[in-house]
Amino acid sequence: MNIKQQIAQVISSALKHELSVEEVESLLEKPKYEKLGDLAFPCFSLAKKFRQSPQMIAEKLSEQIEANIIDKTVVENGYLNIFLLQLKVAQYVTSAVMTQKLSYGSKNKNQQNVLLDFSSPNIAKPFSMGHLRSTVIGNALANIAEKNGYTAIRINHLGDWGTQFGKLIVAYRLWGQKEKIEQNPIEELLKIYVQFHEEAERNDGLNDEARLAFKTLEDGNEEALALWQWFRDASLEEFQNIYALLGIKFDSYHGEAFYNDKMAIVVEELERQQLLIESDGAMVVELENMPPCLITKKDGATLYATRDLAAALYRYEQYKPAKIFYVVGNEQTLHFKQLFSVLDKMGYAWAENYEHVPFGMMLKDGKKMSTRKGKVVLLANVLEEAILSARQNIEQKNPTLAQKELVAKQVGVGAVLFNDLKNDRMNDIEFSLEQMLTFEGETGPYMQYTFARIQSLLRKGNVDVITAKLTFLDSEAWHMVKLIEAFPKWIEKAYDQADPSLIAKFSLQLARAFNKFYAYTKILDGSNEKESRLVIAYVVGIVIEECLTLLGMEAPKGM
Numbered sequence: 001m002n003i004k005q006q007i008a009q010v011i012s013s014a015l016k017h018e019l020s021v022e023e024v025e026s027l028l029e030k031p032k033y034e035k036l037g038d039l040a041f042p043c044f045s046l047a048k049k050f051r052q053s054p055q056m057i058a059e060k061l062s063e064q065i066e067a068n069i070i071d072k073t074v075v076e077n078g079y080l081n082i083f084l085l086q087l088k089v090a091q092y093v094t095s096a097v098m099t100q101k102l103s104y105g106s107k108n109k110n111q112q113n114v115l116l117d118f119s120s121p122n123i124a125k126p127f128s129m130g131h132l133r134s135t136v137i138g139n140a141l142a143n144i145a146e147k148n149g150y151t152a153i154r155i156n157h158l159g160d161w162g163t164q165f166g167k168l169i170v171a172y173r174l175w176g177q178k179e180k181i182e183q184n185p186i187e188e189l190l191k192i193y194v195q196f197h198e199e200a201e202r203n204d205g206l207n208d209e210a211r212l213a214f215k216t217l218e219d220g221n222e223e224a225l226a227l228w229q230w231f232r233d234a235s236l237e238e239f240q241n242i243y244a245l246l247g248i249k250f251d252s253y254h255g256e257a258f259y260n261d262k263m264a265i266v267v268e269e270l271e272r273q274q275l276l277i278e279s280d281g282a283m284v285v286e287l288e289n290m291p292p293c294l295i296t297k298k299d300g301a302t303l304y305a306t307r308d309l310a311a312a313l314y315r316y317e318q319y320k321p322a323k324i325f326y327v328v329g330n331e332q333t334l335h336f337k338q339l340f341s342v343l344d345k346m347g348y349a350w351a352e353n354y355e356h357v358p359f360g361m362m363l364k365d366g367k368k369m370s371t372r373k374g375k376v377v378l379l380a381n382v383l384e385e386a387i388l389s390a391r392q393n394i395e396q397k398n399p400t401l402a403q404k405e406l407v408a409k410q411v412g413v414g415a416v417l418f419n420d421l422k423n424d425r426m427n428d429i430e431f432s433l434e435q436m437l438t439f440e441g442e443t444g445p446y447m448q449y450t451f452a453r454i455q456s457l458l459r460k461g462n463v464d465v466i467t468a469k470l471t472f473l474d475s476e477a478w479h480m481v482k483l484i485e486a487f488p489k490w491i492e493k494a495y496d497q498a499d500p501s502l503i504a505k506f507s508l509q510l511a512r513a514f515n516k517f518y519a520y521t522k523i524l525d526g527s528n529e530k531e532s533r534l535v536i537a538y539v540v541g542i543v544i545e546e547c548l549t550l551l552g553m554e555a556p557k558g559m
Contacts, residue, residue: 003089003485004028006069007039007082014064018049037074037081038482044078054078087473090481090536094470097484097539102546105488107149113319114150116142118327119248122159123255124168124189124231127242128376129362129431136420136552137359138327139248140500143550148495153319154248157311158255160232162304164193166214169227170206171196185234190376215301218260232257238380245383245413247552259310263302266309267295275345285342293338308339316350323353325498330358330426357498360428377431387412389437390445394559401558410554411445418444421551422504442508445559447548450511452559453518454541461524463531465538472532476517480536483510484543491550500551507547514540 001009008025015024029040041061043054050057058080062073065080069089074081097104118138121131142152171192172181181188200206217224236253243249267283270276276283281298293305315324326336336356343351361368364377391408394401401407419436423429439445458465473481487506494502514537523533545555 002488003069003084003092004039004489006067010065010067010070011041011061011080014061015046019046031081034479036076038084039082041080041082042078043080086478086481087470089485090473090478091470093481093485094535094539097542098466098535101542102549104542104546105491106147107492109151110149112150112322113153114142114145115153115155115315115319115321115324116145116327117155117157117324118142119243119250120157120159120255120328121235121239122164123235124165124186125159125193125235126186126190126376127239127379129364129379129382130368130376132379132416132420133359133362133429134327134329135246135248136417137357137425137500138325139246139552140421140503140550141325141327141357141495141498143552144491144495144500144503147491147550150322153252153321154250155252155254155315156250158232158236158253158257160228161256161260161307163210163214163301165217165228165231166210166212167196167200167207168193168231169213169217169224170209172227181234185231186238189231189234211299211301215299218301228257242380242383245380245409246417247413247554254311256304256307259307259314262310262314263306266306266313269346270295270342273346275342285345287338287341287345290334290337290341293342304335305339305342308335309342312339312343312351312354313348316348321353323355325355325357327357327359329361331361332356333358355498357425359425360423362429362431364431366430382433382436383413383416385433386415386437390415393439393445398559407556407559410556411448411559414444414448414548414553415439416444417551417553418447418504421500422508424501425499444553447507447511447544448553448556449559450514451541451544451548451555452557454514454537454544455557457518457523457537458534458541461530461534461537463534465531465535468531468535470532470535472529473536474517474521474529474533476513476521477533477536480510480513480517480540483513484539487543494550503547503550507544507551510540510544510547514544 004025005021008021008028012019012021012024019027024041027042027045029042031037031040041058043057043061046057047054055075055078058075058078061080062075065073069085069092071083071085073083100106116138118141119131119135121127139154142154145152168189175192175195177188196206196210213224217228267276270285275285276295277286278284279292282294283296284292284294286292294303295306296302312324315321328336333356340351340354340356343354387408390411391404393411394404394408415437420429422442439449483506490502490506494500517536521533523537524530548555
């Protein structure tokens with residue numbers, strides 16, 4: 001039970017349970033200024049119930065409540081301001097962190113599956129910075145789901161089917177050179193893909209050829225299937241290298257093609273329920289307050305929606321998930337509204353647990369990156385440059401550092417991850433390599449350096465912090481204790497809002513608080529307060545490390 005819940009229980013009891021513990025907890029506020037207390041309980045909503053003024057209710061509560069963690073209460077303008085016994089609360093919080101370590105803030109396993117559909121790059125196209133957002137948001141959200149007690153199942157719904165493969169097959173037949181593609185598959189496939197779009201602007205007949213080529217692929221043409229399999233294998237090998245660098249693993253790589261033999265059942269079910277209607281030769285499902293959902297084209301070819309419906313049914317049967325998060329850009333919002341509406345019309349009540357997690361775009365010069373126009377920034381190149389920059393920084397500032405190559409990788413990759421995850425999920429991000437690699441301010445290297453600084457302090461302090469007693473508390477330390485005490489709530493909120501940026505923002509608050517503490521406090525001065533200050537540093541380090549882990553980052557002990 002956290003501090004807020006303990007106070008809520010005391011107030012609820014004093015009110016003779018006219019308000020439940022949960023209701024009181026929802027009303028408890030953090031005062032705007034620290035001089036007003038640690039918590040504040042507004043009594044305005046109780047005035048009608050008790051037929052007394054908020055001021056009078058607050059005064060009566062002040063006389064009645066007492067708890068071994070409350071120092072004093074002050075009544076002001078209808079608020080009951082509560083001042084906590086700082087040292088006692090700090091001892092309670094630090095003990096909890098030191099006992100649980102990286103499990104602090106974790107909920108018990110609840111035996112429920114949460115599926116996360118994320119990353120999902122298109123086969124035969126390079127893994128660009130445009131794919132970064134889905135990949136890192138999805139992975140962080142999976143980590144946060146596990147922290148909240150769920151079993152996270154990570155699904156990479158590869159874009160390995162669709163009309164673009166018809167385009168690529170046509171492009172390969174016209175301009176492809178097998179030897180070149182074997183040597184450098186993704187780069188060469190991108191070249192002919194871009195060339196196709198350039199030529200198609202002058203010759204629209206190419207698009208008709210591409211549609212026909214995709215239809216032959218769907219019909220099982222051996223030559224088309226062999227090309228498709230080649231494109232898929234080459235792409236997946238490159239993707240795996242990037243995932244390994246990011247430290248991300250998936251439980252399933254079932255892409256769109258996996259559902260080819262599962263779509264007929266969906267179409268039959270829609271027909272059986274009389275939900276399919278013809279529209280200009282195509283088959284659609286009519287929906288309220290949005291365009292109809294296209295299920296098959298005039299030529300009988302299937303679409304994204306058909307495959308996503310098949311995937312939704314398969315995943316429910318396979319995993320019985322409590323929740324599915326589709327971590328896909330906000331430009332696909334209508335598609336998912338249509339998908340969930342069709343499932344609802346089919347009578348699947350579990351569809352209400354399927355959630356689209358949209359996010360803003362990664363922009364370059366204010367515009368969306370486009371593969372078909374060749375305007376992409378390759379993620380592999382960004383990661384390579386970030387690691388190189390980190391390595392150069394280490395050589396300049398700490399050339400004798402152990403495991404320099406490993407630390408450079410941890411810092412370089414961390415810089416890229418944190419630069420994305422610190423932003424509100426729905427905001428667009430302008431790609432800036434310079435900003436991403438800055439080692440000061442709200443960056444990944446700043447967070448990692450704060451953790452490394454704490455580890456250095458603990459080594460120099462030469463104190464067994466596990467057995468040390470917390471007997472003294474600085475005002476800056478009290479601020480950190482309150483942040484740490486609230487950490488489990490931040491984890492819960494990040495899951496409920498499907499927004500890992502909340503963890504990044506919390507970690508920045510805690511790091512800034514510690515660095516202020518470090519700047520103004522002589523932690524290793526040999527005084528009686530040294531042990532207590534190192535205990536605080538130790539628990540801050542544990543929580544910062546866990547924040548970085550949740551975001552998919554590593555925490556080097558030296559930098």
